Amino acid sequence: MIKTKDRHPMSMFLNICMKIAIIFTVGILAFLIGYILIMGIPNISPELFAWEFTTDNQSMMPAIINTLIMTLLTLVIALPFGIGAAIYLVEYARQSSPIVKIVRITAETLSGVPSIVFGLFGFLMFGIAFGWNYSLMSGAMTLAIMVLPVIMRTTEEALLGVPDSYREASFGLGAGKLRTIFRITLPSAMPGIIAGVILSIGRIVGETAALLFTAGTVASIPSSVFDSTRTLAVHLYALLNEGLYMEQAYATAVVLMVVVILINWLSNRIAKKLAK
Amino acid sequence: MSKISIQDMELYYGDFQAIKGISMEIPENKITAFIGPSGCGKSTVIKSLNRMNDLVEGCRITGNILLDGVDIYKEMDPIVLRKRVGMVFQKPNPFPMSVYDNIAFGPRTHGVKNKAQLDEIVERSLRQAAIWDEVKDRLKKSALGLSGGQQQRLCIARAMAVEPEVLLMDEPTSALDPISTNKIEELASDLKKDFTIVMVTHNMQQAARISDKTAFFLLGDVIEYNDTDELFSNPQDKRTEDYITGRFG
Numbered sequence: 001m002i003k004t005k006d007r008h009p010m011s012m013f014l015n016i017c018m019k020i021a022i023i024f025t026v027g028i029l030a031f032l033i034g035y036i037l038i039m040g041i042p043n044i045s046p047e048l049f050a051w052e053f054t055t056d057n058q059s060m061m062p063a064i065i066n067t068l069i070m071t072l073l074t075l076v077i078a079l080p081f082g083i084g085a086a087i088y089l090v091e092y093a094r095q096s097s098p099i100v101k102i103v104r105i106t107a108e109t110l111s112g113v114p115s116i117v118f119g120l121f122g123f124l125m126f127g128i129a130f131g132w133n134y135s136l137m138s139g140a141m142t143l144a145i146m147v148l149p150v151i152m153r154t155t156e157e158a159l160l161g162v163p164d165s166y167r168e169a170s171f172g173l174g175a176g177k178l179r180t181i182f183r184i185t186l187p188s189a190m191p192g193i194i195a196g197v198i199l200s201i202g203r204i205v206g207e208t209a210a211l212l213f214t215a216g217t218v219a220s221i222p223s224s225v226f227d228s229t230r231t232l233a234v235h236l237y238a239l240l241n242e243g244l245y246m247e248q249a250y251a252t253a254v255v256l257m258v259v260v261i262l263i264n265w266l267s268n269r270i271a272k273k274l275a276k
Numbered sequence: 277m278s279k280i281s282i283q284d285m286e287l288y289y290g291d292f293q294a295i296k297g298i299s300m301e302i303p304e305n306k307i308t309a310f311i312g313p314s315g316c317g318k319s320t321v322i323k324s325l326n327r328m329n330d331l332v333e334g335c336r337i338t339g340n341i342l343l344d345g346v347d348i349y350k351e352m353d354p355i356v357l358r359k360r361v362g363m364v365f366q367k368p369n370p371f372p373m374s375v376y377d378n379i380a381f382g383p384r385t386h387g388v389k390n391k392a393q394l395d396e397i398v399e400r401s402l403r404q405a406a407i408w409d410e411v412k413d414r415l416k417k418s419a420l421g422l423s424g425g426q427q428q429r430l431c432i433a434r435a436m437a438v439e440p441e442v443l444l445m446d447e448p449t450s451a452l453d454p455i456s457t458n459k460i461e462e463l464a465s466d467l468k469k470d471f472t473i474v475m476v477t478h479n480m481q482q483a484a485r486i487s488d489k490t491a492f493f494l495l496g497d498v499i500e501y502n503d504t505d506e507l508f509s510n511p512q513d514k515r516t517e518d519y520i521t522g523r524f525g
Contacts, residue, residue: 094333095333096333163369165365165367165369166369166371166372167331168328168331168363168365168369169365169369169370169371169431169434170371170381171328171331171358172326172328172358172362172363172365172435173358173359173362173381173382173385173434173435173438174355174356174357174358174359174382174385174386174438175355175381175382175385176355179385183381184371184381187372187373188371188372
């Protein structure tokens with residue numbers, strides 16, 4: 001078989017450029033993961049997973065559990081608002097209305113604000129004005145505000161991507177607006193919405209700056225949502241910052257990566273279940 | 277007696293007047309075809325018959341449209357109306373779910389929960405749409421895996437599952453191959469026993485083959501509305517004659 005790239009030097013050149021780009025992209029990721037695994041895995045020991053954190057064992061177990069609680073709590077707060085706002089913008093608001101424009105610009109601006117600014121705001125708003133101090137709740141509220149635009153924008157895009165012919169068919173059968181949204185539009189948009197949720201989870205799990213000021217750094221499992229906690233990423237930051245526990249830090253990084261992959265896999269499974 | 281009566285209907289999209297005061301009587305248990313060149317307003321009129329134009333921003337209608345003597349814009353809830361006046365669209369638009377769920381969506385919307393009853397409605401609708409034999413073994417599989425012609429018959433079955441009185445078809449065969457088109461045409465001729473059918477078509481042969489009455493639209497106006505045989509063999513208006521003999525359009 002004759003291929004174009006074998007006959008035209010320019011095609012050949014572009015083909016090579018493309019391959020270099022692919023190798024480069026995949027290579028960086030592979031190197032990063034490989035490096036962390038090689039440095040981290042030998043340092044993983046049972047005592048790193050002890051239920052109680054002490055200065056001796058530097059256990060990350062409380063941090064793992066806190067990360068899961070933090071992720072769940074943040075999503076529970078942010079999802080209804082984000083998805084609700086997106087449904088309003090796409091399904092109810094007049095597309096030409098100024099409100100839609102203002103909300104979109106606001107969301108875009110919000111998603112460009114550095115996380116440390118959210119941290120300062122959360123500290124002043126939830127920590128001081130609301131009197132929640134350093135707590136799981138302050139952290140989750142701050143993170144919820146951070147991921148809200150991400151969820152809203154991705155849900156909006158997903159809803160806009162649902163062909164109008166589905167809506168027409170549903171209305172044509174005598175279904176009302178609510179039924180059309182919940183039975184037809186949202187299920188069709190589910191893969192896009194889940195992509196937004198996964199992105200958000202990535203931000204929540206990886207966030208440190210906004211949490212240092214709001215959730216604090218106490219390395220134990222909180223007894224209520226108004227106790228201070230430390231997530232895995234903050235734990236990793238603390239270990240690095242102290243400079244005494246590099247081995248544990250690498251091991252923690254491995255676990256952090258595994259947790260992120262697990263959460264992504266799980267949300268994908270849930271998405272597939274919901275889409276049915 | 278006429279099933280649908282359109283009286284002095286005008287329709288505006290914003291400032292643009294799309295329909296210029298038309299009146300017509302659509303008879304029960306007959307196929308009425310709307311023909312005319314693109315942009316002449318035939319799709320707009322058919323969409324007004326079950327108020328699908330409500331979804332279009334800035335769309336405004338004056339005049340009356342009566343279904344069995346009741347004004348559908350002033351005296352009827354659109355949900356009730358759309359249950360009585362079903363619609364099949366230009367492009368097949370099955371929902372991204374199983375064949376069974378596609379058909380059951382309408383009845384479920386109107387409160388049918390009983391499994392046995394739903395099973396029965398699904399089978400009856402699919403048989404009516406002459407697609408039962410092709411899909412009976414794959415009711416639980418996605419409807420998107422069907423061919424275009426099968427999808428369109430599925431959409432017809434879906435529309436019939438809510439037991440409407442009128443079936444609106446907006447160019448139902450324009451996206452299909454000749455064999456599927458033929459099947460849909462046979463189906464429409466079969467269905468007029470039980471339904472009143474209004475069909476928009478670009479294809480004059482199709483109108484001549486299957487319809488009982490034909491309306492010729494031009495620039496938002498009905499130029500001529502008559503029995504199909506009469507309209508095609510002995511058009512009264514010069515413009516109708518020019519169109520059906522292929523001089524423009």
